[in-house]
Amino acid sequence: MSEVFDTTRNDRIAARIKSRYAAERRFRAVGFAAVLFSALVLAFLLLTMTSNAIGGFQRTELRFPIDFSNGALTVDASQLEGSGALAVLEGAGLRDVVSFAAAQSAGDQAAAELDDSAWREVAKQLIANPDQLQGKVDASLSVSDDLAAAWRGEGSPELNVLAAQLIQQDKLVHAFDPGFLTRSDATDAQTVGIWGALKGSMLTMLVTLLLAFPIGVLSAVYLEEYAPKNRWTEFIEVSINNLAAVPSIIFGLLGLAVFLALFPNFRSAPVIGGMTLALMTMPVIVISGRNAIKAVPPSIRDAALAIGASRVQTVFHHVLPLALPGILTGTIIGMARALGETAPLLMIGMRAFVASPPDGFTSPATVLPVQIFLWSDEINRGFVERTSAAIIVLLAFLLVMNGLAIYLRNRFENRW
Amino acid sequence: MSPAIPILLALGLGLIGWLSARSRAQIFRKAARAGGSAMQSLPNYHSWYVALWVVGPAILFALIWNAISPGLILAHVLADPSAAKLPSFGIGRDSILSEARSIAAGQMAKAFNPQASPLVEPFRIAMQRYGTIGIVVTILLGFVGGTLAFLRLRPDFTARSRVERAVMAILLVASLVAIFTTFGIVASLVFETVRFFGFVSPFDFLFGTHWGPDPMAAPTAGLGDRYGAIPLFWGTIFIGAIIAMLVAIPLGLMSAIYLTQYASPTLRKWMKPLLEILAGVPTVVYGYFAALAVAPVIRDAAQAIGIASASSESAMAAGLVMGIMIIPFVSSMADDSIAAVPQAMRDGSLAMGATTSETIRRVLIPAALPGIVAGVMLAVSRAIGETMIVVMAAGATARLTANPFESMTTVTFQIVAMLTGEGSFDHPATLSAFALGFVLFLVTLALNFIALRVVKRFREAYE
Numbered sequence: 001m002s003e004v005f006d007t008t009r010n011d012r013i014a015a016r017i018k019s020r021y022a023a024e025r026r027f028r029a030v031g032f033a034a035v036l037f038s039a040l041v042l043a044f045l046l047l048t049m050t051s052n053a054i055g056g057f058q059r060t061e062l063r064f065p066i067d068f069s070n071g072a073l074t075v076d077a078s079q080l081e082g083s084g085a086l087a088v089l090e091g092a093g094l095r096d097v098v099s100f101a102a103a104q105s106a107g108d109q110a111a112a113e114l115d116d117s118a119w120r121e122v123a124k125q126l127i128a129n130p131d132q133l134q135g136k137v138d139a140s141l142s143v144s145d146d147l148a149a150a151w152r153g154e155g156s157p158e159l160n161v162l163a164a165q166l167i168q169q170d171k172l173v174h175a176f177d178p179g180f181l182t183r184s185d186a187t188d189a190q191t192v193g194i195w196g197a198l199k200g201s202m203l204t205m206l207v208t209l210l211l212a213f214p215i216g217v218l219s220a221v222y223l224e225e226y227a228p229k230n231r232w233t234e235f236i237e238v239s240i241n242n243l244a245a246v247p248s249i250i251f252g253l254l255g256l257a258v259f260l261a262l263f264p265n266f267r268s269a270p271v272i273g274g275m276t277l278a279l280m281t282m283p284v285i286v287i288s289g290r291n292a293i294k295a296v297p298p299s300i301r302d303a304a305l306a307i308g309a310s311r312v313q314t315v316f317h318h319v320l321p322l323a324l325p326g327i328l329t330g331t332i333i334g335m336a337r338a339l340g341e342t343a344p345l346l347m348i349g350m351r352a353f354v355a356s357p358p359d360g361f362t363s364p365a366t367v368l369p370v371q372i373f374l375w376s377d378e379i380n381r382g383f384v385e386r387t388s389a390a391i392i393v394l395l396a397f398l399l400v401m402n403g404l405a406i407y408l409r410n411r412f413e414n415r416w
Numbered sequence: 417m418s419p420a421i422p423i424l425l426a427l428g429l430g431l432i433g434w435l436s437a438r439s440r441a442q443i444f445r446k447a448a449r450a451g452g453s454a455m456q457s458l459p460n461y462h463s464w465y466v467a468l469w470v471v472g473p474a475i476l477f478a479l480i481w482n483a484i485s486p487g488l489i490l491a492h493v494l495a496d497p498s499a500a501k502l503p504s505f506g507i508g509r510d511s512i513l514s515e516a517r518s519i520a521a522g523q524m525a526k527a528f529n530p531q532a533s534p535l536v537e538p539f540r541i542a543m544q545r546y547g548t549i550g551i552v553v554t555i556l557l558g559f560v561g562g563t564l565a566f567l568r569l570r571p572d573f574t575a576r577s578r579v580e581r582a583v584m585a586i587l588l589v590a591s592l593v594a595i596f597t598t599f600g601i602v603a604s605l606v607f608e609t610v611r612f613f614g615f616v617s618p619f620d621f622l623f624g625t626h627w628g629p630d631p632m633a634a635p636t637a638g639l640g641d642r643y644g645a646i647p648l649f650w651g652t653i654f655i656g657a658i659i660a661m662l663v664a665i666p667l668g669l670m671s672a673i674y675l676t677q678y679a680s681p682t683l684r685k686w687m688k689p690l691l692e693i694l695a696g697v698p699t700v701v702y703g704y705f706a707a708l709a710v711a712p713v714i715r716d717a718a719q720a721i722g723i724a725s726a727s728s729e730s731a732m733a734a735g736l737v738m739g740i741m742i743i744p745f746v747s748s749m750a751d752d753s754i755a756a757v758p759q760a761m762r763d764g765s766l767a768m769g770a771t772t773s774e775t776i777r778r779v780l781i782p783a784a785l786p787g788i789v790a791g792v793m794l795a796v797s798r799a800i801g802e803t804m805i806v807v808m809a810a811g812a813t814a815r816l817t818a819n820p821f822e823s824m825t826t827v828t829f830q831i832v833a834m835l836t837g838e839g840s841f842d843h844p845a846t847l848s849a850f851a852l853g854f855v856l857f858l859v860t861l862a863l864n865f866i867a868l869r870v871v872k873r874f875r876e877a878y879e
Contacts, residue, residue, distance in 0.1 A: 020771055027773035031674025034667045035687055041740050042694050048709045049701070219591035226587065236591050239598040245794070245864040246857065247801025249828050250601060253853045256835065257604035279597050286594070312580040340698025343803035343828070347835055369700040376704050376808060384708065391701050402696055406689075 049388045049395070056389025059177040059190050060148040061140045062114060062166070064105035066098060066122065068133050073097050077130035085127045086120070094126075095119040098139070106171050109162055113147040115190055140175065142190045147172070148382055180389065184357050185371065189382025192375070194390050196357040200270055200350075200365030201339060203358060207274020208281055208338050213331055215278075216285025217320075220327070223286070224293040225315050244283035251280045252347025260348055268349045268364040276344050281334040288330020292323040325412035332405040336398050342369040368394050422481070422554040426474035429558040430467045437466035437566060444571040457576035465575040468582055469565035474558035481550045492542040498534040605857060608850030615844035616643040621851060627814035627830070629845040631837055643848055645855070647814040651824040655735040655810060656799035659820060663739025664799075665792060668746025673776055676751055695744035703808030706737035711809055718821040726821035729811035735820070738805050742795045749794065753787025753871075754780055758878055786874040790867040797863035801856060803828040827852045 075092045079085070098119040103111035118141035125139075126132055150159035151172060166172035183193025219240075227233040255276035259266075266272050296319050304314040345351075350370050358365035366374070368390065375387040441459035448455050490513070493499055515532040520539035569575070613621070624644015671691065675684050711733035718726035757780055765775040781788070811823030812833060834849035841847075 020774070024771040024773045027776070028674070028678055031670045031678055034670035035674050035679070037667060038671060038694055038740070038743055039687070039690055042690060044709070045697070045701075045705050048705065052708075215590045215593050218587050219594065222584075222587035222591045226584065227591070236594055239594040241868070242861060242864060243594060243597060245797065245860060246601070247798075247803070247828070247860055249801065249803045249831055250605075250853055250857050253831070253835075253850060254597070254601045254604055257608060257850070258600050282593065282597075310576065310580060312583050316583075336696065340696075340700070342698070342700040343807075343832065346832055351836060369698055372700050372704065373804065373808070376700075376707065387704060391704065394698060395701065398696060398698070402693075 046395075049391050052385050052388035053392040055174075055385035056387070056392075057177060057180055058174050059180075060143050060151045060172065060174050062102060062106060062110060062143050062147075063138070063140045063171050063173060064102050066101040066137045066139050067135075068097075068137065069135055073133065075133060077133055080127050080130045080133075086123055089123045089126065094123055098122050098141070101139070102141075106166055106169075107162075109158075110143075110147070110166060110171075113144045113159070113162075115142040115144055115188065117191060118142050140173075143172070145188050145190055145380060145382055148190050149380075152381065154381060180386075181393075185353060185355050185366070185374075189378070189380050189386050192383075192386055194368065194371060194393060196354055197366050197368045197371035197390070198393070199357045200273075200354075201367040201369075203270035203361055203365065204273040204277065204345075204367055205335060205339055207271055207361060208277045209331075209335060211275060211278035212281040212285055212334070216282045216331070216334075217289050217327055219282075220286045220289030220293060221315060221320065224290045225319070226311070240283045240286050243279070244287060248280055248341055249343040249347065251276055252344030254279065255344060255348045266362055268352050268354070268366070269362045270358060270365050270367075271361040272348050273345050273350050273365075273367065274361075276348060277338040277341060280341070280344065281338045284334035284337065285327070285331050288333070289323070289327045292326025292330065293319060295326065296322045325408050329405045329409045332401050332408070336401040336405075339401070340369055340394065340398060342373055345370050346373070368397075422478035422550055423475055425551065426471050426478060426554055426558050429474065429555065429562065430471035433470040433558075433562040433566070434463040434467040437569060438463040440566070440569055441575075444569070448571050453571075456572045456574055461575040461579050462569050462573070464579045465573075466562055466565045466569070468579065470558045470562035473561045474554045477557050478550065478554050481553070485546045485550060489539070489542040489546055492545075493535060493538045496535070496538040498538065601857065605850055605854040608847050609854045612844060612847035612851045615847070621645055621848075622855075625816060627825075629834065629848060631834070631843060631845040643844065645827075645852065647816045648825060648827050648830055648852065649855075650816055651731065651810070651814070652800050652826040652828070654818070654820070654824060655731050655806060655826055656738065656802065657796045659732060659735025660739040660742055660799045661792065661796060663736055664742035664746045664795060667739075668743045668795075669750050669788065671743065672747040672750035672754065675747075676754055677772060677776060677780075691744040691747055694740070697741070699741065699802060699804040700808075702737050702741050703804040703806075706733050706805055706809035710737055714821070723819070723821050725819065727811065727823045729809060729823040730821045731810060731824040732820040734806050734810035734824075737809065738799055738802055741802070741805070742799055745798060746791060746795050749791025750784070750788050753784040753791065753874070756787060756875060756878055757783045786870050786877075790870040790874070793863045793867040793870075797860040797867075800826075801828065801860050803832060807832050827856050831856075 073089075073092050073094060075088060079088050099111045099114060102114050121141055122137065122139055125137065146155055146159055147163060149155040150163035151167070151174060153160055153163075155163065163172055180193050181198075182195045183191065184196030186192045219236075223233065223237060223240075227236070255272060259272050259275055263272065300318050300322065301314050304318045305311070309317065345367055350366050351374060352364055352366065353374075354364050354366050372387055372390050372394065375383050375390065378384075378387075438459050441455070441462035444462075445455050445459055493513070493516075512529050512532045513535070515529055516535035516539050519532065519536045520543055620641070621643050623646060624641065625646045626641055626644045627647050628642050630642065671687075675687055679687065707729075711728050711730060714730055714733050714736070715726045715728045718730075718732075761779055761783060762775055765779040766772070770778070806826045806829045810826060810829060812825055812829065813823045814825050814830075815822060817824070831849040831852050834845055834852075
């Protein structure tokens, strides 16, 4: 027996098997490399953004004391109540007081590089705390973009020298900037913030949700439960499937040609952006809603019908509540996609420079992805960091939304 | 006055109608039970019936009123003697009127144009008058509808079937929104495209090889030599269908094969969500990543190997990052079609002594090929419609070249470029964006249609 075995298993076949197994290992290694590549790219992307974003959450500040006790500012604490307080302080020359104090502490050259609106921060501090009018205040104020660049050693030669001096005296520091999350767009990388864009995004998403969710769920119910099998129903289904695959920029063209033509006063407004994104999100909700409704077993419907429920009662009392987790998962995923969408909103004019957060659904606004796009055009190093920081905020929101969707899916989805 | 007020009023009235109808129906039910019989419908359906009759007509009126009242207000103001001094036509007239309107509405403090101030008072009066009319009629309609509905309530009233009929109508209207959207897209694209073809002949547009619109030039007919879209089509295909696919197809396919055929369950559990994250990253982030991190590396590498024309905005950078974006898409499509191949075919091949990789290459992939091809077509349709990556990384120069290290532009880039300027809607440069959008729409539609057909036929083959 072993003799026969030995003669068939000659060297040629052994070599062949060896090479086949080598090919197997190679194939497997290539597959692993492909997966690894995706993981590495994701890691590289996140690393690039995070490493830049660390600087984006900070700003360069000049630290110096301001002494109000010498009477340079003739303002009484009682004048700092009410809405006119900022004007009172401006009228009393707070700006000059601040720049004088800066010049005394850090020199004229540094005082000139203080940000134009830096005195407003002192004003806010004084309004919040009028007692400080009698004493000394340790101010930590934003400097100009030029001096901020010099802090990195990338400014003009004389500013670089100045920055090095100030850093040595511990007067020029790079510190965490909580204001980045509460300010709005500006022309200086030092003074920009994302609150305006974030609020615009929230208002836009609210409009999208209020429109896309009811319409999407109701049409999913109709198509899955009631629609007669005829040509019209087929046409609706084909439309929805096609809309889900239409490039997002086409929805922007639709918003421009239809919505903006109907409501020309609402250019750049969250209400138009929300309507445009709702049309884009609705097919996603319909498709996931139909799958969720389809997954509810027929026995539930049969049981409800058998004890005398009408068809509407069956669906709204029994099928829909059971399908809701699946529908919500699809909705959140659709909303996450809408939140990251840029191109259609560029089309309807949400790329305007908006320096204050929107007041409501009809005032001009921008959204977070568009803000990222606008800042990405700036070559200033400060803006690169700010852009990356805004990207991190956007990604954090998306991560929370997707995490919520996964949680809902695992927690509530029934397996029948 | 805010347009939300009449709508909120109607909803409030609806709530009152709902509650009163409910209490009336409760009385019916008590009486019916005492008499040993049952009501035709549950009390809740009586309440919904009345509420629908209150809210429906009132909201319908409020919406129509919102649409027509600005026109009525304007007519009233123009009838005022002080309006006779207005310039008869043009932008000046419109801006004066809109200024007066916003002052009257309290959105602006004072007029910049002295001609606007005498018009403020007529505007204020008209707005007040028509606003009051709107509210009164809304309340009246809600009241009349509610009363009529309320009077029809009887113990044997078929409230449920009537309410359910209304629910079905609402469902049907909701599902028609998709058709309206499709129709809206096609209509707006076709309408503006036809206007564009009034300036440029379709033949010049589709087959011309020079793209260089000038939004500032006078809009005259016969601009064929400036609006040849072939370089754009080539750029789109080169970036979206060639470079991106060269990245996405091998990586996506191999990822899918490895994760479904080789990987341990633990690895699969971790890697699948990771690929989903890659798919969930917004395109603007990819665009920034391409411009910030990938493009400079590619430019330096190209210059190092002696390609002097390498630009920092290159087709290569955009295509590469776009391919990475598409990997999860290709991978999940390939995953689905490999999973659809019957287990018996795999088992048969393995039983004959083939190794796993031989089974995959000679049996699974050929059997799953139609599905994979369809998935690639869907991926291409997504790649050519992708906007932000090319806007941020590909550049603006329309060029017919096969050098991937040069700057190249695409259809989507030009749509954005043509529509985000200050161009007028009557200029061919602006209109060309719609013609490009129409071409893009038709191509993606065709790709999707064919792909879905292929997938369907492929599924049927193994069922």
